[in-house]
Amino acid sequence: MSKVLHKFTRKVPKWRPRVEPVKLDDATPAQLDALKVTPSNTKVSEYVLTLAHDVESLKVRSPLFNAIMYDKGGMSRTERELGALAASMVNRCVYCAAVHADRHAKLSKSTEVTDKLLARGFHAELSPRDAAIFEFARKLSESPPQANADDVAALQKVGLRDDEILDLILSSSLFGWANRLMHVLGDPIQPDEDV
Amino acid sequence: MSIFETSTLGVSGVSAESSLGEAVSTRSNVFEMTQLAESAVLRPLEYGMFPHEVRAALAYRIAISAGETRLAEYYAASVGNEFNLSDSIMIEGEPESTLIPFIDKAANDTKNIVAEDISKLQAVGVSDADIVRLCELIAFVAYQVRVAAGLRLMNGAI
Secondary structure (H helix, E strand, O other): OOOEOOOOOOOOOEEEEOOOOOOHHHOOHHHHHHHOOEOOEOOOOHHHHHHHHHHHHHHHHHHHHHHHHHOOOOOOHHHHHHHHHHHHHHOOOHHHHHHHHHHHHHHHOOOHHHHHHHHHHHHOOOOHHHHHHHHHHHHHHOOOOOOOHHHHHHHHHOOOOHHHHHHHHHHHHHHHHHHHHHHHHEEEEOOOOOO | OOHHHOHHHHHHOOOOOOHHHHHHHOOHHHHHHHHHHHHHHHOOOOOOOOOHHHHHHHHHHHHHHOOOHHHHHHHHOOOOOOOOHHHHOOEOOEOOOOHHHHHHHHHHOHHHOOHHHHHHHHHOOOOHHHHHHHHHHHHHHHHHHHHHHHHHHHHHHO
8 A cells, every 4th residue: 555645745645535436427417517527638636526516615616716726916925835734734734735835836936935844844934924824824734723813913014904814814714615625635645656 | 785785794893995995896797797696596496305594594504613603694684583404304103313513514524524424414315416415515605604714804904
């Protein structure tokens, strides 16, 4: 059996489901529609095939995910990734943390911030702006949420506008959702081994 | 429905007239889709082993454990007075000893979930489809709790 990864990394692992994913050959028309499977597009990840067990949720979650992470305006995509990463570290979703640390590094064209977070975790010393963003997202992601008025004031003090704070709330909360699927329903394993 | 009538914005107390209302309006699509997601997760056509009332009761349990009283009250309104959660999702021969602890752990102690938590559900006969449905419910409410809590904080700060 392939080794399950427990340490945070920026190298995106493979994901091995703990339940049996829907088999494409057995998928219902509704599942195929939600999976956006067409004759020219038959590549669907194990993760999405797993979520296809609940096709009604899958169908609404994907566009919501894309809107929160990628829509124009508001907080930069790089900083939204920082919110996603903070949530994924709180929930110890090694797979999600890797994907979003990697995206942060690519979008910012620097590994500096994620190097620090991977090395020192919640004790990483970040710039005042990144530190305020990460801290707010970390505390909002705790169970129960720990963010308070001082954390919002800290975001305002480093210059975040209302629309940016809103996007931070949305992106970190969204990963409260994604982590509870990815981390609960499967294991991150070495990327160079077969799933 | 105006986005300010969606349950997430309703329980967070954000009004259209507030300055936060302006920022929220720029993301109206997100709040519309959040409401659609709530319908899909709480009131799906294919509900498997978790009927709508059970789902509302579970959402109540998750919201209250996260300190989200107003969201919990919203879900409680969909649950009858006579309803008993433990009885309703009891599996024959396997009372709440498997499902409720799983739900609480996935919702509130996510980082410590391990493969055995899933295999225990499978061992008592919960289908893989129902495990995915249950995780979607837990995960959506965890999201909604945090959006509402974050917006309420912001609303108090501006």
